[in-house]
Amino acid sequence: MKILLATLSIEPESRNENNRNAAYSLGLGYLHTVLEAAGHNVKTLFLNNVDYSASDAAFFSAVKEMRPQAVGFQVFSMNRVATFAVIQKLHDADPEIRIIIGGVHTSMMYEQILKRFPYAVAVIGEGEHTLTELVAALAGGRTLENVNGLAYFQQGQVKLTPERELIADLDGLPEPRHEIFFDSEPARSVGHIISSRGCPFDCTFCCLKVISKRRFRARSPERVAAEIKGLKNRYPRLKEIQFHDDTLLLDNARVIALCKLLVNEGLKLNFVCSARVKPVSEDMFYWMQKAGFTKVMFGLETGSEKLLQSIHKGITKADVLNLFKTLKPYGFNVTTFLMCGFPGETAETVRETIELVRATQRIKYNLVSGVGKLWVYPGTDVYRVMKAAGKISDDFWMTEQPVPYFTVEHDVATLTRFENEMLENLSFLNIFTFRGFYRHFLRMPLGITRFFIKPSNGKILLSVLAAAAQRNFPVIYAKLYAAYKNAVSGRSDALPGGSDNTP
Template sequence: MTSAWKRILLITTSWEEVSLSSMGIDKNLDIKCNDSNHYPLGLAYIHSYLESQGHRVTSLFLNNHPYAICLSRLIDTITVFKPEVIGLQILTPNRVSSFQTIEYLHIHYPDIKIVIGGIHTTVMYDQILKKYPYVIAVLGEGEITFAELMNSFALNGIPLGNTRGIAYSKDGIVVRTVDREPIENLDVLPFPKHEAFFTEERESACIITSRGCPNNCSFCCLNPLTKRRVRARSIKNVIAEIEWLIKKFPQLKSIWIHDDSFFLNPGRVIEFCDEIISRNINLKFTCSGRCKPITREMVIKLDQANFTQVLFGLESADENILKKCHKGITRDDVIKAFNLFKGTKIELTAFLIVGLPGETEETVKSTAKFVQKLQRIKYIYYTNLAALAVYPGTELYEISKADGILSDPYWLTDQTTPLFTVEHSQVELFQFKEIMLDYLCCDRLFKRNGFFKQFFMIPYIYWFKLHHFWIPRLKGEKV
């Protein structure tokens, strides 16, 4: 490949400093500079694909750093690397710092081409391009589109409009080209550039074995990116990546599987586990999944393959709320799933959200009491839970717009990602969180409200603490 554009810097900038979703009545959320956090696989895939096409690429993962540090690192990298193109991953929680970065680059480095992508870009490209007409937006999955865009930059004879899956401004008008379909055969992509995000201290890697989710939850913004289409890598390809990781990073101890629908095909999960077992791969695995479909055989295989944690998205235990948000599960499904995992070494998490449409103080208490039933089957350790945030591209955002609470210009302000306040105020949502945590957070057991609401949970709390905290500490293990 011959191209005039060979030096590309990819960056994901600072998260917003305050997350309303994670806050409580008297609590704030401070940024923690922790580079051992999960790294951006989307950026890692684009990095490796661009390299495979002959470009020189550097990536900066700065979500967990205050913006002053983020900007300083960016300037230092530009000075040394001298990129001709900078690509920014824009998600709703880092949109403010992304916009600040775009403005800074345009003023101080006007010759550098700016490309933006990510879910927020895909949904809100029109307003972004109207404010920043000098950037180009990559919509949807970015590997092939970004690489083709580099050719458009390099060869004067190729107009931007010939590149599928982008949007740009021309003569004051936003132009969107023909959509690019999601990549069907994921095996054709090179492995993501893990080494761009690894240090000698990092002991955990991130992978995805599939892309997309067939569901349509009212609060989820994934659909504009993957169009509810699930595409899976071959298990052979996934295992090859894991074995490469083991050879490349001898310190590796665990892998997080970040699929949106890992449990969609139990037979495929079993095939994956069989390969892990037969090859004696001695790593710990964590994944997220839905409460159905799950089979007992699949759970046994997960246990044998050393899956140590499975994270379920429960959100609520009120049947009406589950229907309204199109969750596609019932209380019975959740009970069945937890019973299937009973007796295994696998820890379970059930994510909860307060404030979904239809939420009341009674539904909050009902959900909390239901989760206590789950804790009696297999204890779930809670320190916090989420208040419902609103993202562009979701059904909840359309409800908020129709009610007059939010509008598109909000996303160009420096305000934090908002909560869903159509039915309840922010303070009421925080109060709902406090009620639920009094029922479920064992660290509140010795507080007045927590003691009375968790008194009958003491044997289960004791057993969990004994086996997950006290005994491991006596053995000198990390907790």
């Protein structure tokens, strides 16, 4: 069977345009591999970071060229607008093409989507086994009720087949088809990988727990190391691997075992990951540094003890301070992720966040490049609060509006004020503004200076200078940056937009 898989353009604010090293869809990479292994002819399109018109044009060009019998769309909240428009247009043009939808947003909102597009079939949850069985049923002309993990429209109503169990043995899956993303981007030097799935925690703003059921499942260190080694062998230009696990560091012993394997391989790669504040250990950080980890990004979200409890983060201020004391001897850069606008957020909780992050920066300087206003996704606790307050309904997700912020207690202008307050006090990108210089740099001039004079941080310093130029001389900056992009088109290390320059 000829199958086209696609993930389409996301909302403009969140696109990573002009970045050839941007994260790619490992989910589609895995689906591509399992469908090929089942004997199907598969093509995959990764179009998240192009605008709507370019995404539309590339998709229909591929349809014309391939003439697929089935098309599978990865749907998440930020690409639903482009995806829904293309689904309708595709069906109008060729009703014989079977349309399959999956992804996080589909798993949350399959009923309303199928009522809009009753000719589609929805894959609920993890898709590798479900999609393989679904395609086999379609190719064989069989009915769908015996395929677990599906939703579809029949006889005027949405039908749901029995739930698909989570994949227990991740080592039993083949590696994702990285070639899709490397061969289409000859300048790509950053690879992306998932070594585990799931998170056992219960954060009120996270929708992934609906998919993973708060169950952590891990691949063996040997399989992960082999995938990384294979990538490096196939693509000698590879310089960096970014891990996209929900909770990579959850099992410290497993991380240490993986790092020891990477040390033995001597691949000369840099590694980047995101992580929770705990559990951590000196032994784990020692082996991570030895293996080549150069950046770890921690999700703190807020420095308010009250909010940390109410959002079910599962950490305390003491845990945060302990983390940075443990991190202090190690050389990798640390980024701290912050958000504002949680239920209960006030000027005082914003001040608490500033004070806690300042305390961590004095222990070991860590980078705050942005502060996210709280987005609201279906399936989350904060979405239910928004619905109960009459601020949103399920009908919202069939509109063309962008993913909304949590505005039950504060309007967007107030959230922006909270955001700016944090940035002026904590962000390295603001040190060349009057308020940033006074509130951030002068609070810890030696620590910030020591950080930026490290030779390995030269590109980060360049991003600070670029941010200052953009803020103070926007017209000149725009012209220079446009000229620069044209001059280095195709390079992976382009100035402020390249991932190598992202702290």
